Structures are given as C-alpha cells and as structure tokens.
Amino acid sequence: MSDVLIEARNLSVHFPLRRLGFGERPVVRACEGINIEIEKGSFFGLVGESGSGKTTLGRAMLKAAPISLGEITYSDTDVTYDLGSLKGLELKEYRKRAQLIFQDPYAALSPRMTVRDIIAEPLEVMGITSSRAETDEKVREIAAKCRLNLEHLRRFPHAFSGGQRQRISIARALVSDPKFIVADESVAALDVSIQADVLNLLNSIQEESGITFLFISHDLSVIAHTCNFVAVMYLGQIVEAAPTHKLFSETAHPYTRALLSAIPSLDPDVRGHAQKLEGEIPSPINPPPGCRFNTRCPHAQERCRTEVPEWREMSSGHHVACHFSEELSAEFGT
Amino acid sequence: MTSPLISVKDLTLRFKTDEGLVTAVNNVSFDIAPGEVLGLVGESGSGKSVTAKALMMLNAENSVYDDNSHITLNLDGEDIEVLSLKRPQDQMIIRGGAISMIFQEPMASFAPAITIGDQMVEQLLIHSDMTPAQAKDISIEMLTRVGIPEPAQRFGQYAFEFSGGMRQRAMIAMALSTKPRLLIADEPTTALDVTIQAQVIELMKDLVDEFHMSILFITHDLGVIAQTVDRVAVMYLGNLVETGTVRQVINSPAHPYTRGLLNSLPKLDDLEAPLTPVPGDIPSPLDRPSGCVFHTRCVESGAIAEKCRTEIPVYSSDSANHQVACHLATQGEQS
Ligand SMILES: Nc1ncnc2c1ncn2[C@@H]1O[C@H](COP(=O)(O)OP(=O)(O)OP(=O)(O)O)[C@@H](O)[C@H]1O
Ligand SMILES: Nc1ncnc2c1ncn2[C@@H]1O[C@H](COP(=O)(O)OP(=O)(O)O)[C@@H](O)[C@H]1O
Ligand code: SF4
Ligand code: SF4
Ligand SMILES: [Mg+2]
Ligand SMILES: [Mg+2]
Numbered sequence: 001m002s003d004v005l006i007e008a009r010n011l012s013v014h015f016p017l018r019r020l021g022f023g024e025r026p027v028v029r030a031c032e033g034i035n036i037e038i039e040k041g042s043f044f045g046l047v048g049e050s051g052s053g054k055t056t057l058g059r060a061m062l063k064a065a066p067i068s069l070g071e072i073t074y075s076d077t078d079v080t081y082d083l084g085s086l087k088g089l090e091l092k093e094y095r096k097r098a099q100l101i102f103q104d105p106y107a108a109l110s111p112r113m114t115v116r117d118i119i120a121e122p123l124e125v126m127g128i129t130s131s132r133a134e135t136d137e138k139v140r141e142i143a144a145k146c147r148l149n150l151e152h153l154r155r156f157p158h159a160f161s162g163g164q165r166q167r168i169s170i171a172r173a174l175v176s177d178p179k180f181i182v183a184d185e186s187v188a189a190l191d192v193s194i195q196a197d198v199l200n201l202l203n204s205i206q207e208e209s210g211i212t213f214l215f216i217s218h219d220l221s222v223i224a225h226t227c228n229f230v231a232v233m234y235l236g237q238i239v240e241a242a243p244t245h246k247l248f249s250e251t252a253h254p255y256t257r258a259l260l261s262a263i264p265s266l267d268p269d270v271r272g273h274a275q276k277l278e279g280e281i282p283s284p285i286n287p288p289p290g291c292r293f294n295t296r297c298p299h300a301q302e303r304c305r306t307e308v309p310e311w312r313e314m315s316s317g318h319h320v321a322c323h324f325s326e327e328l329s330a331e332f333g334t
Numbered sequence: 335m336t337s338p339l340i341s342v343k344d345l346t347l348r349f350k351t352d353e354g355l356v357t358a359v360n361n362v363s364f365d366i367a368p369g370e371v372l373g374l375v376g377e378s379g380s381g382k383s384v385t386a387k388a389l390m391m392l393n394a395e396n397s398v399y400d401d402n403s404h405i406t407l408n409l410d411g412e413d414i415e416v417l418s419l420k421r422p423q424d425q426m427i428i429r430g431g432a433i434s435m436i437f438q439e440p441m442a443s444f445a446p447a448i449t450i451g452d453q454m455v456e457q458l459l460i461h462s463d464m465t466p467a468q469a470k471d472i473s474i475e476m477l478t479r480v481g482i483p484e485p486a487q488r489f490g491q492y493a494f495e496f497s498g499g500m501r502q503r504a505m506i507a508m509a510l511s512t513k514p515r516l517l518i519a520d521e522p523t524t525a526l527d528v529t530i531q532a533q534v535i536e537l538m539k540d541l542v543d544e545f546h547m548s549i550l551f552i553t554h555d556l557g558v559i560a561q562t563v564d565r566v567a568v569m570y571l572g573n574l575v576e577t578g579t580v581r582q583v584i585n586s587p588a589h590p591y592t593r594g595l596l597n598s599l600p601k602l603d604d605l606e607a608p609l610t611p612v613p614g615d616i617p618s619p620l621d622r623p624s625g626c627v628f629h630t631r632c633v634e635s636g637a638i639a640e641k642c643r644t645e646i647p648v649y650s651s652d653s654a655n656h657q658v659a660c661h662l663a664t665q666g667e668q669s
Contacts, residue, residue: 191378193594196598244605262529262532264560267560271561276532
C-alpha cells in the first residue's frame with residue numbers, strides 16, 4: 001500500500017439550521033458519507049459546482065468544520081491524529097502542519113500590516129521562531145521562493161496586484177513548514193495569465209518540498225492540468241475519484257462527463273457540443289432520494305430514484321458511485 | 335455592406351481622480367453590424383466595462399470624454415450621436431430602449447425591495463405604449479422563454495429568492511423584453527457554474543437568432559469567446575490591440591498579447607503542455623508605458639525593442655480585415 005497522509009472514512013458534516021415553526025430542525029448536509037485517501041506528496045484536486053461542499057470538506061480536514069459522523073485520520077511518519085478528538089498540544093501541532101491558502105486574494109490580507117508582518121504572523125502566533133532575527137531570516141527565505149523581494153516586504157498589501165497578493169497568501173501559508181495545504185479556489189478570481197503563474201508556483205513548491213496539496217476549484221481544466229488525482233463532488237458527496245489521466249480517459253460518472261463537456265472548447269469550429277444538464281443543483285437541506293444526481297442525470301432510470309448507488313472501486317484507484325458506470329463508461333469512451 | 339448598428343470612433347475616456355487623470359480607454363474604434371456578436375476580451379482592469387458603459391453614457395460623474403470621441407448609433411437610417419445626448423430624457427432612447435445591458439453582478443441590477451415582475455413591467459411601461467396588463471403578459475412570456483420554471487409565480491418573487499443561475503436568466507429576460515437592437519452582456523457567465531454557464535450561452539445564442547439583435551459580449555474567458563461570438567476585439571490597458579473574426583483571432587492570433595493569453599490557458603487535450611503566463615504585471619493606468627503599451631511585458635519585441643519603447647504602433651489590417659496594432663505586423667508588410 002502506498003503512503004496515505006490524510007484519510008476520510010464515512011465522513012459527514014452537517015450544519016443544523018434554526019427551526020422554522022414546529023417540526024424537525026432543518027439540517028444542511030454539506031458533506032455526506034465521504035471516503036477518500038490523499039497520498040503523501042500528491043496534488044489532489046477537488047472539483048464541483050458552487051455549494052457542492054468542497055470548502056466544507058477542506059475545512060473539515062483542517063479541523064475547522066465539525067465532523068458529524070465518520071472520521072478523518074492524519075498519519076505522518078512520526079504521528080497519527082484522529083482529527084475528531086484532536087485537542088490541546090496535539091491540535092496546536094496539527095495547526096502548524098496543515099495550512100489554508102485563501103479563496104479570495106482581495107479579502108484575505110489585512111490592509112494595516114506590512115507584507116513582512118503578514119508573512120511573519122503565523123511564526124509569531126505559533127511560537128515557531130525564537131528571535132526577530134530568526135523570524136526575518138525565515139520570512140525572507142519563503143518570500144524569495146514566492147518571488148517577493150525585500151522592497152515588497154516593507155509595503156502594504158493594497159499596493160499589490162492580484163497575482164502578487166496571491167503570492168503573499170502562499171508565502172504566509174508556507175512559512176510554518178506545513179506538510180499539508182488546502183488551496184481553496186485560489187485561482188478562480190484571477191486572470192488567466194496570473195492563474196498560470198500561480199499554478200506554476202504551486203507546482204514548483206510541491207516538487208521542491210513534497211508538501212501534499214488539496215486543491216479546490218470549479219474549473220476542471222485547471223484541476224486536470226495541476227493535479228495528479230481528482231475527486232468530483234456533487235451535492236455533498238464524492239461521485240467519482242481517480243488518477244487524473246484515468247478520470248479523463250475512462251470517465252465513469254455522468255456528472256463528471258457533464259462537467260467535462262460543459263468546458264467551452266477553444267475551437268470556434270466545434271460549437272454547441274456541450275452535453276447540457278437541465279436544471280440546477282438541488283438544495284443540500286432536502287437532497288433527492290436515491291442517487292442525488294438523479295434529478296439532472298440524462299441516464300437516470302427508475303432504480304436511481306430510490307436506491308443509493310454504492311461507492312465502489314471500478315478499477316485500481318478508480319472509485320465511482322453510479323449504478324450503471326460500467327455500461328456508461330464504455331458508452332462515454334466511444 | 336450594411337451600415338453598422340453602432341460605430342465607435344476614437345473613443346478616449348479618462349477619470350479624474352485624486353492621483354490625477356487616469357486614462358481608462360485610449361483611442362478605441364470598432365463597429366458592430368446588425369445581428370453581429372462582438373466579443374471584447376482582456377485582463378481585468380483593461381477597460382472593458384468602461385467601454386461598454388460609454389455606449390449607454392453610464393460612466394461615473396468623474397469621467398471625461400475627449401472631444402474627438404464619437405459613438406454613433408444608427409436606428410432605421412437615422413444617426414444618433416450618443417455622446418451628445420446630454421439630457422436624461424434624450425438618453426431614454428438608448429438606456430433600456432435601443433440598448434440594454436446585462437451587468438457583471440446580477441444581484442446589483444435588481445432593486446432588492448421590488449419584485450422581479452414589477453421591475454420588468456415598469457421598464458416596459460417606460461419604453462412602450464403598453465398597458466400594464468400587456469406588460470405583465472410580455473414579462474411572463476419572457477421569463478418562460480429564458481427557461482424559468484413556473485414563471486407566473488416567479489414573477490411575484492424578489493431577486494434574493496432566485497438562485498444565481500435564475501437571477502442571470504431573469505436579468506436576460508428583463509434586458510430582452512424591450513427588444514433592444516444592441517444587448518451589452520458584461521461577463522454574463524463569469525459568476526456561474528460551468529453547467530449553468532453552458533445553459534446561459536445556449537439561451538443567448540437562441541435569442542440572437544430569434545430577435546436578430548447585436549451583442550457586445552464581454553468576458554475574460556477565451557473559451558466562452560470561441561463558443562459564442564462572430565468577431566473579437568482584444569483590449570490591453572485601454573487600447574484595442576487586435577480585432578478580427580473569431581477564427582482569425584483564436585486560431586491565428588496576430589498580437590503578442592493575444593498569443594500570451596492563449597498560452598496561459600490550461601488545455602484539456604494536452605495536459606502536459608506547460609502554462610506560459612504573460613511575464614510581469616499589468617502596469618498602473620496612471621503610469622501608461624510609452625510607445626507600445628504592451629512593451630513592458632512583450633516577449634516578442636527582440637530586435638525592435640527600442641522602436642517598441644518609443645513609437646506607438648499604428649493599427650494595420652491584412653486583406654481579410656484582421657487588424658492589429660504591433661510593429662511586427664507592419665514590419666512584415668514592408669519586408
Ligand atoms: N456554517 C454553515 N452553516 C450552514 N450551512 C453551511 C455552512 N457552511 C457551509 N454551509 C452550506 O454547506 C453547503 C456546502 O458549502 P461549501 O461552502 O462547502 O460549498 P463549496 O463547494 O465550497 O461552494 P463554492 O464553490 O461556492 O465555494 C452549502 O449549501 C452551504 O450553504
Ligand atoms: N469611476 C472611476 N474612477 C476612476 N477610475 C475608474 C472608474 N471606473 C473605472 N476606473 C478605472 O478604469 C480602468 C478600467 O476599468 P474596467 O473597465 O472596469 O475594467 P474591466 O471591465 O476591463 O475589468 C480601471 O483601471 C479602473 O480602475
Ligand atoms: S446512479 Fe443513476 S442517476 Fe445516478 S448518476 Fe448513475 S445513472 Fe445517473
Ligand atoms: S509593438 Fe513591439 S512591444 Fe508592442 S506588441 Fe508588437 S512587438 Fe510587442
Ligand atoms: Mg468554496
Ligand atoms: Mg469589468
């Protein structure tokens with residue numbers, strides 16, 4: 001077996017809402033019955049539409065969202081943590097090891113701190129360095145990796161472009177020498193050129209340091225380019241997960257198929273080939289019974305409306321939750 | 335050739351700010367023919383929205399138009415000089431009449447405390463001689479046309495009760511209900527999920543066919559451009575650097591900036607291809623480079639770098655009307 005850094009088993013994250021009148025208290029089922037393994041040193045992509053639960057899953061792995069059912073285990077060479085029961089010193093240690101790169105490059109940086117102080121803050125808060133000289137040394141080293149120079153460190157974040165602000169967020173996440181980074185939508189709000197720059201930077205950091213990444217995005221073409229493994233999420237569940245090349249060559253879930261064909265082609269001569277999904281994502285408060293995708297799935301059968309498809313391994317490393325994956329996969333392939 | 339529906343000539347637009355005059359649009363010219371979809375692309379801050387708003391005189395109070403800027407709207411053979419429509423009652427012809435706009439953020443374009451239906455009806459009453467009952471019928475019909483389920487109920491709801499995709503459809507319905515000649519769509523799909531984006535693009539194409547209107551389609555997504563428009567104009571730091579048919583610009587880009595944008599994109603058919611960003615950052619509009627505005631980031635200027643730094647490239651066109659503002663293109667012609 002290969003080395004798994006972080007693993008979720010039957011993980012559910014539920015957010016209870018305020019009760020409206022009498023009756024049962026409504027619950028947002030943001031993540032439901034999730035099983036994934038993230039291998040050490042991998043660039044693991046999580047893709048899905050808005051509200052599908054990507055951020056919630058990422059936050060649960062950082063112990064920043066409640067684990068309602070199931071468990072998440074982090075195991076490195078020296079430690080094993082069960083995130084559900086993690087507290088005290090161990091939780092503090094985990095906070096150093098697991099970091100988040102924020103979604104929105106504009107909201108994330110405090111406007112009244114210099115770039116140096118923004119990057120240094122985690123070191124000071126976590127008590128990682130023992131002197132100002134040591135902190136400065138560390139900040140400069142990380143800043144250089146993220147192509148920020150000494151002049152940049154003295155300035156305030158408002159003076160920076162979108163791409164530079166993104167590099168500042170990345171530097172801040174890297175400074176505590178984490179083993180695991182959740183990068184949530186860190187490229188979605190950016191222009192293509194800046195996006196390419198940030199993706200290249202993350203990839204080179206990963207190659208150099210071996211940090212494990214959970215990379216969250218709406219954009220399957222970005223995920224495909226950056227990640228070696230992809231999980232596709234729909235309405236709180238993972239519907240398909242596979243090594244990137246397999247997900248593309250042996251697509252087995254109709255939702256993955258739809259996401260792929262909805263990416264606008266760059267070729268003006270192949271227009272209108274998108275296989276269109278009708279309707280919108282249902283509410284995670286009242287997900288459809290049976291297969292959650294059945295209200296939009298072009299291949300749905302009677303059985304899909306009542307019977308929940310099992311999460312199963314179709315071929316080595318390729319998991320899917322659909323009653324008809326074998327037939328459909330063959331059909332998609334042709 | 336038919337005369338254009340709208341013709342923009344030497345449009346230059348600056349903003350008065352505390353830090354001085356900011357040039358947001360510099361000497362921009364383009365035409366849109368009746369029934370044509372023109373795509374406007376460029377990085378954020380390049381001046382796309384400001385250009386679009388100029389067509390409807392919607393820019394902020396601190397905007398200053400250069401004297402030789404012209405925007406001419408041709409309505410049934412009559413030329414209207416948009417920039418000389420100074421009084422609000424004259425501007426009614428364009429705002430929500432001949433031209434409608436779909437904004438980047440759909441929430442912002444609906445008043446929160448008025449139902450979607452009342453807003454649609456009010457707009458129709460201003461721009462036509464309909465009775466309120468007729469206006470309601472037309473509004474419900476438009477909501478049906480854009481694929482909103484149970485339109486009669488939805489008519490009485492507020493914007494916050496709609497999902498993002500539905501809001502975008504409702505906004506398209508409202509923008510189209512007055513049957514404009516030109517629809518300006520400013521990043522209409524950027525905030526949408528890909529599956530919903532595909533639905534909205536399909537819808538817009540159907541509606542163009544049916545109503546035979548022109549569209550100015552603004553986006554920074556070249557895939558959306560390739561799928562949607564007839565012609566493309568590429569904008570950088572307030573300048574148009576290239577225009578041509580969608581095939582010319584996407585399949586054989588003539589400007590180094592356009593090539594740079596295309597090279598930055600992840601391509602699904604070649605996952606191993608490296609992403610090559612345009613180097614450096616977009617300069618501040620307060621500090622526009624001399625010569626070619628793109629020279630601080632251009633990787634192709636090579637031997638002519640000095641010329642690029644000092645001389646402004648003129649707009650040149652090949653025989654197929656593929657236009658580009660780059661010294662390399664004019665050099666090619668001479669040699
Ligand atoms: N603290 C919370 N309380 C109640 N509901 C929540 C909470 N956090 C998330 N949710 C809900 O859980 C669901 C999943 O949300 P999440 O933010 O994880 O989605 P996402 O996939 O990251 O979406 P996006 O792509 O828009 O960022 C949504 O319906 C959201 O409204
Ligand atoms: N009211 C204003 N005052 C000052 N500058 C403005 C104003 N509106 C827009 N700008 C500036 O004009 C430039 C072009 O902006 P915009 O058209 O919104 O870009 P895009 O739509 O291409 O992202 C930007 O530098 C922006 O900051
Ligand atoms: S189980 Fe049925 S509804 Fe669900 S994805 Fe498969 S075919 Fe579609
Ligand atoms: S004129 Fe020079 S700097 Fe400008 S795009 Fe052409 S080659 Fe590059
Ligand atoms: Mg999210
Ligand atoms: Mg804009």
